[in-house]
Amino acid sequence: MRNPRRTEKIAFFFLLLATLLIVVPVGLIVVIIIQKGLPAINWQFLSDMPRQGMRAGGIFPAIVGTIYLVAGAIIFALPIGLLAAIYLSEYSRENMLTRLIKLAIVNLAGVPSVVYGLFGLALFVVFFKFGASILSGSLTLGIMILPIIITASREALESVPSSFREVSLSLGASKWQTIRHIVLPNAIPGILTGTILGLGRAAGETAPILFTVAAFYLPQLPHSIFDQAMALPYHLYVISTQVPNVDEKIRYGTAFVLLALVLVMNLIAIVIRTRFRKKKKW
Amino acid sequence: MAKIAARKLNLWYGDFHALKDVNASFEPKKITAIIGPSGCGKSTLLRVFNRMNDLIEGVRMDGEVLIDGANILDPCADLVALRKKVGMVFQRPNPFPLSIYENIIFGERIHGAGVTRDELDGIVEKSLKDVLLWDELKDRLQAPALSLSLEQKQRLCIARLIAVRPDVLLMDEPCSTLDPQATARIEELMRELKNNYTIIIVTHNMQQAARISDDAGFMLLGELIEFGKTDQLFTAPQDQRTEDYITGRYG
Numbered sequence: 461m462r463n464p465r466r467t468e469k470i471a472f473f474f475l476l477l478a479t480l481l482i483v484v485p486v487g488l489i490v491v492i493i494i495q496k497g498l499p500a501i502n503w504q505f506l507s508d509m510p511r512q513g514m515r516a517g518g519i520f521p522a523i524v525g526t527i528y529l530v531a532g533a534i535i536f537a538l539p540i541g542l543l544a545a546i547y548l549s550e551y552s553r554e555n556m557l558t559r560l561i562k563l564a565i566v567n568l569a570g571v572p573s574v575v576y577g578l579f580g581l582a583l584f585v586v587f588f589k590f591g592a593s594i595l596s597g598s599l600t601l602g603i604m605i606l607p608i609i610i611t612a613s614r615e616a617l618e619s620v621p622s623s624f625r626e627v628s629l630s631l632g633a634s635k636w637q638t639i640r641h642i643v644l645p646n647a648i649p650g651i652l653t654g655t656i657l658g659l660g661r662a663a664g665e666t667a668p669i670l671f672t673v674a675a676f677y678l679p680q681l682p683h684s685i686f687d688q689a690m691a692l693p694y695h696l697y698v699i700s701t702q703v704p705n706v707d708e709k710i711r712y713g714t715a716f717v718l719l720a721l722v723l724v725m726n727l728i729a730i731v732i733r734t735r736f737r738k739k740k741k742w
Numbered sequence: 743m744a745k746i747a748a749r750k751l752n753l754w755y756g757d758f759h760a761l762k763d764v765n766a767s768f769e770p771k772k773i774t775a776i777i778g779p780s781g782c783g784k785s786t787l788l789r790v791f792n793r794m795n796d797l798i799e800g801v802r803m804d805g806e807v808l809i810d811g812a813n814i815l816d817p818c819a820d821l822v823a824l825r826k827k828v829g830m831v832f833q834r835p836n837p838f839p840l841s842i843y844e845n846i847i848f849g850e851r852i853h854g855a856g857v858t859r860d861e862l863d864g865i866v867e868k869s870l871k872d873v874l875l876w877d878e879l880k881d882r883l884q885a886p887a888l889s890l891s892l893e894q895k896q897r898l899c900i901a902r903l904i905a906v907r908p909d910v911l912l913m914d915e916p917c918s919t920l921d922p923q924a925t926a927r928i929e930e931l932m933r934e935l936k937n938n939y940t941i942i943i944v945t946h947n948m949q950q951a952a953r954i955s956d957d958a959g960f961m962l963l964g965e966l967i968e969f970g971k972t973d974q975l976f977t978a979p980q981d982q983r984t985e986d987y988i989t990g991r992y993g
Contacts, residue, residue: 553799623832623834623836624836624838626794626797626832626836627832627836627838627899628838628848629794629797629825630792630794630825630829630830630832631825631826631829631848631849631852631902631903631906632822632823632825632826632849632852632853632906633822633848633852634822637852641848641851641852642838646839
């Protein structure tokens with residue numbers, strides 16, 4: 461005879477098991493990277509140029525390169541993404557054009573990152589003649605994270621109650637004043653969260669920078685945005701597959717730094733979000 | 743002369759004919775109540791006077807609405823100036839998630855240029871005094887407005903509106919979320935405000951309309967059935983439908 465309580469227990473067990481299975485790979489990745497990478501981390505590793513064909517020394521130029529690329533991507537993507545989000549959420553009306561724009565954003569989010577790389581190569585490197593440079597790489601990464609920023613910003617703007625807009629307009633504020641004084645301040649935490657998640661994504665991607673900026677081995681810091689630069693994800697790829705006899709410690713050390721960078725960004729996003737949730741009362 | 747006059751006002755939401763040939767005049771420094779069952783168009787009529795219906799897609803209006811003699815339905819009408827002059831109190835108290843102080847000076851932040859801190863303080867004090875909140879709140883002006891009680895929030899919203907120095911106050915069921923004592927106190931406040939402002943109130947509550955208004959109108963299915971002195975409308979209605987409504991036969 462069937463015992464419903466036992467059936468339920470078995471079902472719960474499998475549900476729990478499936479959920480735990482999600483945690484396992486995340487935990488393992490973090491543990492292995494920390495275990496193998498942490499011993500490599502010291503001040504010299506973080507602040508020194510790579511030496512002996514990247515078999516010794518540090519990863520300083522790759523860290524700097526990644527920071528430049530991420531900063532460049534955000535300088536490009538945040539204003540455009542935010543303005544687009546404001547237009548879509550506050551100004552546009554539902555019609556063919558806005559449907560087309562929304563469809564484009566969804567599809568932009570689904571494009572494989574290597575395709576962005578190729579696109580960046582064709583448009584920025586070759587057509588605009590920026591060459592393989594921080595500028596080209598930043599623009600390519602910027603386009604890649606644009607949909608993340610637009611989507612997060614739109615959600616943040618749309619979560620501001622419409623009654624706030626109504627009151628503001630009824631007090632004689634113009635539409636722009638309403639957006640500027642009421643809607644944006646209340647949406648900023650959500651916009652920031654989305655932006656930081658975009659940053660994390662930009663920091664970790666290899667394919668978009670492969671053809672547009674990344675230098676195989678460049679033991680100096682870039683001098684301008686038209687220089688090539690090293691970057692952490694590509695550096696990791698290079699020392700893992702292209703250079704023989706690299707100490708495992710260096711590889712895992714590089715992976716550790718990259719992972720730490722991305723996790724810290726995500727952590728900041730989570731902190732902002734929780735703080736905001738606590739404060740929000742409407 | 744009437745402060746606000748509607749002449750053959752019609753309004754459509756898409757195909758829906760929401761206001762039908764409305765004619766009415768609203769006297770300065772009086773309270774005019776508009777009553778009627780849900781969906782009769784009374785809130786829509788109220789929102790014509792500050793053109794808040796414009797926010798809804800597919801709204802179309804014709805006819806004339808004169809405020810101080812100027813037709814506000816004119817396509818060239820300055821909506822910002824109109825809404826400064828004709829303010830609105832909403833059904834749900836809706837202060838911004840800012841401090842009490844910042845809520846009141848919102849209008850000044852938007853409209854005023856180069857106002858000194860002292861002037862702002864003065865505006866806050868006067869506005870709060872006008873809504874009889876000053877004594878309660880003067881020591882915690884920087885507290886978040888969302889921490890106030892419902893009644894205080896609604897008073898604060900009125901203070902925020904008064905700070906913009908409007909002529910006309912539109913009130914869209916301002917007491918519907920309040921308990922009877924709070925309602926009585928807000929009504930008392932409205933009688934005070936009547937000395938300085940032209941007030942139009944939409945209400946579900948017939949007794950409220952009878953208590954506070956000088957003039958009253960009864961709406962049904964988009965038509966203004968009857969409009970006149972409150973006493974007369976409630977004691978000797980001219981139209982059978984008005985009588986049926988106020989005697990509780992429907993609605």
